[in-house]
Amino acid sequence: xxxxxxxxxxxxxxQKPGTSGLRKKVKVFEQENYTENFIQSIFSSIPLVExxxxxxxxxxxxxxxxxxxxPAIQKIIKIAHANKVGKLIVGKDGIFSTPAVSAVIRxxxxxxxxxxxxxxxxxxxxxxxxxxxxxxxxxxxxxKVTDTIYEVSKTLKEYHISTIPDVDLTTLQCxxxxxxxxxxxxxxxxxxxxxxxxxxxxxxxxxLVSSSSFKMHIDCMHGVSGPYAKRILEGELGALEGSxxxxxxxxxxxxxxxxPNLVYAADLVSAMRTGEFDFGAAFDGDADRNMILGKNxxxxxxxxxxxxxxxxxxxxxxxxxxGIKGVSRSMPTGSALDHVADKLKFPLYxxxxxxxxxxxxxxxxxxxxCGEESFGTGSSHIREKDGVWACLCWLSILSHRGESVExxxxxxxxxxxxxxxxxxxxxxxDSVKAEEMMSxxxxxxxxxxxxxxxxxxxxxxxxxxxxxxxxxxxxxVTANQGxxxxxxxxxxxxxxxxxTGSSGATxxxxxxxxxxxxxxxxxxxxxxxxxxxxxxxxxxxxEHFTGRKEPTVIT
Numbered sequence: 257x258x259x260x261x262x263x264x265x266x267x268x269x270x271q272k273p274g275t276s277g278l279r280k281k282v283k284v285f286e287q288e289n290y291t292e293n294f295i296q297s298i299f300s301s302i303p304l305v306e307x308x309x310x311x312x313x314x315x316x317x318x319x320x321x322x323x324x325x326x327p328a329i330q331k332i333i334k335i336a337h338a339n340k341v342g343k344l345i346v347g348k349d350g351i352f353s354t355p356a357v358s359a360v361i362r363x364x365x366x367x368x369x370x371x372x373x374x375x376x377x378x379x380x381x382x383x384x385x386x387x388x389x390x391x392x393x394x395x396x397x398x399x400k401v402t403d404t405i406y407e408v409s410k411t412l413k414e415y416h417i418s419t420i421p422d423v424d425l426t427t428l429q430c431x432x433x434x435x436x437x438x439x440x441x442x443x444x445x446x447x448x449x450x451x452x453x454x455x456x457x458x459x460x461x462x463x464l465v466s467s468s469s470f471k472m473h474i475d476c477m478h479g480v481s482g483p484y485a486k487r488i489l490e491g492e493l494g495a496l497e498g499s500x501x502x503x504x505x506x507x508x509x510x511x512x513x514x515x516p517n518l519v520y521a522a523d524l525v526s527a528m529r530t531g532e533f534d535f536g537a538a539f540d541g542d543a544d545r546n547m548i549l550g551k552n553x554x555x556x557x558x559x560x561x562x563x564x565x566x567x568x569x570x571x572x573x574x575x576x577x578x579g580i581k582g583v584s585r586s587m588p589t590g591s592a593l594d595h596v597a598d599k600l601k602f603p604l605y606x607x608x609x610x611x612x613x614x615x616x617x618x619x620x621x622x623x624x625x626c627g628e629e630s631f632g633t634g635s636s637h638i639r640e641k642d643g644v645w646a647c648l649c650w651l652s653i654l655s656h657r658g659e660s661v662e663x664x665x666x667x668x669x670x671x672x673x674x675x676x677x678x679x680x681x682x683x684x685x686d687s688v689k690a691e692e693m694m695s696x697x698x699x700x701x702x703x704x705x706x707x708x709x710x711x712x713x714x715x716x717x718x719x720x721x722x723x724x725x726x727x728x729x730x731x732x733v734t735a736n737q738g739x740x741x742x743x744x745x746x747x748x749x750x751x752x753x754x755x756t757g758s759s760g761a762t763x764x765x766x767x768x769x770x771x772x773x774x775x776x777x778x779x780x781x782x783x784x785x786x787x788x789x790x791x792x793x794x795x796x797x798x799e800h801f802t803g804r805k806e807p808t809v810i811t
Contacts (some may be wrong), residue, residue, distance in 0.1 A: 257435065258420040259471045260338040260701055261266065264413065265289045271297065271409035273402040275610040277388025279374045285385050289415070295332055296415035298389050299339040301404040304611065310367070312342035312436070316390075318352025318444060319372025319479040320542040322379035322507035325350050327643075328372055330389070330422045337437045338416035347444030351505060353480045353543035358394035358638035363447050373480075376515035377541035380508035395615035395639025399732070408449050409755040445485050445487050448644075449742055452488060455574040455637055456648050463737040464655035466494030472535040474647070475524040477514040478506040479644070482542035488498045501550045514541035516631055516643075518555065523549055529553035529746040535654065535661060539643040545631040546643035550661025557781070557811075559590030559677045559768075560625035561609050562695040565595045571656040572649055574637070575624065581636075582623040583792055584614055585662055588725050589629040589751045590677030595770075608725050608737035609623055609752065615639040620729040628810075629679060629766065660695050669777040675770050678782040680807035681754075682763040682798070690753055690761035693801035698722060700795065711791050712748065723750075741795065746770055749792040763802070765792055 272631050278294055283307050284293045303309050317332055329350045336344055345360060350372070352360070357369045368391050374384035380804030389397045389405070399407075423431060423439050423599040431439045452458075464470055474489060476482040489495045513520040516538035528536040528549045536549035546555040547661070556564070566583055582603035585593045596606040605623060607613035611634070614626040618636040627633040632641035633649075650661070657664060695784055700706065701720040710716040718743035724735040741749040747769040754762035767788045771777055776784075792798075799805055 258337070258418050260416060260418050262414050263292070265415055267410045267412040268293055269410055273397070275386070276375060276396065277371070277386050279377065279384055279386040280778060282381055282383060282385045285324055285328070285646040291328055291331055291387070292335060292415050292417065293412050294387060294409060295335045295370075296339075296407050297409040297412055299335065299341075300408050300412075301401060302368065302667045304408075305368065305401050305404050307358045309340070311340045313367035314343040314345065314364065316345045316352070316357050316364070316366050316369035318347035318350055318357060320353070321349065321351050321506040322373065322385060322509070322541065323383070323505060324385045325372045326425070326506070328385070329425065329561055333439060334418045334420060335415065335425055336604055337433060338417035338418055338777070340436070342436060342625040343438045343440060345442060346423075346425060346442045348441055348542070348671070351444045351480055351483065353444070353448070353484055353644075354641050354711060355544055355638055355642040356444055357390060358640040360447045361390060361392065361394040362638065363451070366392065369394075371542070371543040374437060375542050376513075376545060378509065378513050379541065380511075381446070382535050383508070387452045390639075393619055394614060395637050396610070396612045397515050398612050398616070399734075404467050443485050446715055448484060449488060449492070451637060452645070452648060452703070453539060455645070456652060457574075458492060459571045460655050461648065461651055462493050463526055464651060469533070471496065471525065471533045472537075473501065473527050473533040475501055475521060475538040477512060477538060478502045478504060478510040478522065479514045479537035479538065479539060479541040479543060480505050484543060485539070485647070486541045488594050488644065489649075489769055511540060511763065514649050517809055518545035519810050521740055524549065525553055535651070537647045537650070540631070540711045543643045544641040545779055546633065546646040546660065547631055548646070549667075554662040554665070556661060557590065557677050558630065558631045558666060559585075559592045559629050559675060560626065560668070561646065561650075562589070562625070562633050563592035563596045563672070564653070564664060565633065565646070566593060566602070566625050567600070567668060567672070568653045569625070569655070572652045575635070578624065580624045582617070584617055584626040587725075588626040588679075588742070588752060588764070589627065590675045590768045591678070591746070591748070591770060592672070592675040593627070595675070604727070608723065611639070611641055613727065613734075616727055616729045622728065628794055629677065666778070670774050673770060673772040673774070674777040674778075675768060678781055678785050678789070680765040680789070681809040681811070682765075682802060682804050683808040684760040684761055687761045687803050687806065689802050690763055691800060693763065693796060694751065694753060698797055700743070701739055711785055715747065715788070715791060718742050747788055749788060749795070751796060763798070765794060765796070765798070765807075
């Protein structure tokens, strides 16, 4: 007979969730009581914010399978039992993609879910781990929840835990622990697959994907997308066996960095450059991000991808049936979407980085499609970005238009003009030096005399500020979301410190410039943007403050 006990503990001062939960090195989570404290803080905070106890509720639990996931899930099960949760729905082997957790929460009317992932960050005993709480809408917890979790965590004096034995997660089963608590171990793909069948015309997709004249190369980077992509693309849609590679989730992602960009997904880029494949995609560790490539390695910038999906929404079954209520992008994302929204008369919302802001707009029926430049695209079908969904959107467009990825992009630029966009990532920067640079930029944009000043004889400052957002759904104000320099031609320079790393600081520099002259839309992006890049480096004094001469990653 299992018993429930109380363990005395001391609060930690560093358990403040970021934009995507609490992310730290594995060794931090392995500290005595560290993981237990944070889980208890989640369970203690939910009733405080939502006003009703956890007694008898259902929660979804799973993650990308990274190192430390399995012991963390067992701790969650025991602490959930002790806190009177009624039922846990856990993915077999502890596996659930982040989009799938959102789908399961919504499909099964769960109270919320706990996701074990550090997204696109490396895994393994010396790398990153993360715990994130999603609410009943399937989306990341809003600030009022994460702020409460942090406050509780700082003063926590005890946590409650059960003596039930570890649950076998390798078998599909429903375990009745006692009359008040069950653990349902389910196939992690089933609910998500059923949702995709509702959203897309699988018969139409099958004609393209199973065709002998169409070859694709899908790199899951040993993240959690593997079981989903393999089953949907090869199993359901008939792609040639072996089209989906690196499809077995591994605790350390096979030593790789599961971030789908041109640097870390270099194997995919190399494969696509051979010209053997017509379509390529890569997904990150927890399957919410995606990178799309065409034949010969043609790269689709994520800002363009969102705009192109929006412009071609009628080729995607459920979007054509439901229509588009509105669209949204994060502030740093390139403005390609703006031109599509303007021409198609869709309401457009510019929000801070963080999927929870899109979730609020979706819950209020303000938007249908949304995305971020950081390879995240999504819609109102769930409340997370969704990599496999984005891949299916592109395949739907390809199947209807009969054009290549490159042709679709170039035809889009001819119709709407082109937003040249790039992002420079400076990773693992000394946090003090990064803050010094941001302090310098804050002082710079606070100087109103900068308005009207012209740089390089072409860039005249129209707006310079630290972006602040007022949520139209609840009037909450979110300030200090990125330094912006907007020029008279609507070119933009943006600086942010990323909130998704586990150590050090990542400085992100975003450059966005619209080209309306159709004859100039095929210029290479880095060439077109070089003057703005030079100006950004001059304004920020980045090398002076950080010592960095080159970025870690250029997108």
